[in-house]
Amino acid sequence: MFSIIDIETTGQRAQQEKITEIAIYVHNGTKVIDSYSTLVNPECHIPYFITKLTGIDNQMVANAPKFFEIAKKVVEITQGTTFVAHNVSFDYKFIQQEYLRLGYEYKRKTMCTVKLSRKYLPGHSSYSLGKLCDDLSIKIDGRHRAGGDALATVKLFEIILQKHVNPSLNGQPVQRKLF
Structure with a gap:
């Protein structure tokens, strides 16, 4: 299970800045099964x-x-779930920092679609979300908004999963470990 997440923030530094929007799409490896999105x-x-x-x-x-x-x-x-994001360290650090401010620790396994894209979709001149989505004909409705970017990351993640699935002897897909 994967939580594909995107946030918008007041700046670049997690310790000084805050989250203004979050979108989460829960994915079971085949499709989105739950979602949550809100301004903050x-x-x-x-x-x-x-x-x-x-x-x-x-x-x-x-x-x-x-x-x-x-x-x-x-x-x-x-x-x-595994916390998935495009440049996961940015989103994950911000969310962890928000929990630290509340006196809690937030820990999830993480997966970065930038790293996965470089590994499984080689040859692109840029692995920024916008340019990669342009190259792959993934339409982003709401660029630089959490919902639009998270949904584009879902589509990118599904392309990576499709490239990473091997057929087995009985025709059922067998997924190799991504890392």
Whole structure:
């Protein structure tokens, strides 16, 4: 089981910045079986350059839940799954930092679709999500928004899984270990 996750934030540094949006798609290796998405009130100002990139502004998140209000849901929906993201260290560190601020530790196995793409989809000039999706004809509805980027990562992940599945003797797919 996999939780394919994307977040939007107030900046690049997990220790100083906060999450403004999160999207999670739970995938069983064949299809999405559950999802969760919400804006998040970061309880701080969203810089103009972030608003320009994501379209998320202070007014949009003013009445959104704060991270502590969604923390239980994030734990529950990702329980027993591998945390998957495009450049996983960014998303994972931010989520871990949000839990540390609440006095909790968040730990999941992680998997990076950048690394998987480089290994199983070689030959691309760039492995950024936007350029890779362009190369693979994956349409991103809502670029630089958690839901759009997470869903594009789901489609990318499924392409990687398709390239990584071998037929067995009885015609049933057999998945090799990804790492």
